[in-house]
């Protein structure tokens with residue numbers, strides 16, 4: 069059924085990042101109606117991801133200000149523009165920062181989940197027609213990662229949203245919009261971990277834990293969690309790690325040689341889930357000679373570069389990266405939701421939520437939780453259904 073707001077500008081609340089390094093500020097914003105091929109969503113919940121913090125900190129070369137951040141959301145379709153057929157008013161949806169158009173060179177390649185349709189404008193903080201749907205105090209506000217979930221209402225491209233089963237609790241399901249899908253997919257799709265593989269996961273936050281869950285699902289033999297925060301040992305064990313190593317306990321000769329020694333020559337797969345380029349090097353060098361593959365997931369700050377001796381690659385170790393776990397959001401999210409809801413699958417989405425905040429006004433508190441070292445994911449309530 070149509071909403072009486074259809075076709076009209078909605079005035080609502082959103083948390084705006086006016087400039088880098090400043091706390092978010094909750095303001096009244098105007099959200100324009102969805103244009104052709106666009107969808108307007110009432111956001112109910114959003115997870116807080118380190119990538120939001122990274123952009124707000126000013127470290128993201130693509131960061132635009134003022135903008136409405138947030139990209140790990142769950143909500144309900146309020147209205148759709150002309151040409152939208154895959155989602156309808158009332159559908160429960162997850163916005164997707166990795167779009168899927170199904171028609172572009174990338175989508176048709178069968179080699180990647182990256183889609184070329186809206187990525188250029190997305191990186192500039194605008195909709196595919198080059199304009200913004202957000203205004204505050206008469207000023208245009210930029211979109212973020214094609215999602216902008218720190219707002220009661222947002223507008224996204226029809227290629228950047230997927231409808232999900234209404235049985236899925238949106239307060240948890242929102243985490244499939246980034247962290248969980250990214251880690252689980254990196255293990256099961258990008259790296260395609262096989263039964264009996266030995267793996268090491270550097271960083272046991274939400275992303276790393278989801279990698280461990282994916283590796284466990286695949287029947288990996290040893291799953292070694294590597295984290296400087298020993299408080300993560302219990303979490304890692306719960307999510308499938310068979311061992312926990314604190315790299316600070318192995319400074320001499322270093323974490324990579326230590327892992328090579330205890331695994332008879334190195335790991336079949338390693339994953340960087342820290343965003344730290346020194347860790348990325350250790351993860352590569354902990355791989356087994358001849359075949360070990362290291363997957364970079366962490367996002368490093370502007371200006372940071374990775375390095376290793378080329379000999380590490382010459383002798384058969386491989387470096388690769390993974391965005392959104394290699395998952396095609398519109399065609400593959402349904403499978404992840406089924407895995408979770410079946411109860412018998414490997415995905416345990418509920419277990420990642422350690423902290424909640426009850427309103428947009430508390431998003432800054434949510435970021436404090438995130439940085440406390442005790443938080444796996446904080447989910448914020450953005451509006452009531």
Ligand SMILES: NC(=O)C1=CN([C@@H]2O[C@H](COP(=O)(O)OP(=O)(O)OC[C@H]3O[C@@H](n4cnc5c(N)ncnc54)[C@H](OP(=O)(O)O)[C@@H]3O)[C@@H](O)[C@H]2O)C=CC1
Nearest residue numbers: 271272273274275295296297341343365366367391392441
């Ligand atoms: N490629 C993609 O598609 C995506 C990438 N990301 C990126 O993935 C990364 C991980 O995200 P998330 O899990 O949410 O982050 P978290 O900060 O929750 O997890 C990182 C973990 O690594 C630990 N850590 C920090 N430094 C080191 C170190 N030197 N060696 C080992 N462990 C260390 C942290 O400890 P402590 O508790 O002390 O901080 C923490 O436990 C981020 O960079 C994020 O931006 C996120 C989503 C998607």
Ligand SMILES: N[C@@H](CCC(=O)N[C@@H](CSC=O)C(=O)NCC(=O)O)C(=O)O
Nearest residue numbers: 117119128129130182187246367391392
């Ligand atoms: N804008 C940054 C890079 C940020 C980045 O790497 N984003 C990840 C997702 S992180 C989610 O929390 C990603 O999927 N990248 C692929 C993409 O197309 O953006 C920079 O410019 O460094």
Ligand SMILES: [Zn+2]
Nearest residue numbers: 117119246247
């Ligand atoms: Zn994210």
Ligand SMILES: [Zn+2]
Nearest residue numbers: 169172175183
């Ligand atoms: Zn595409």
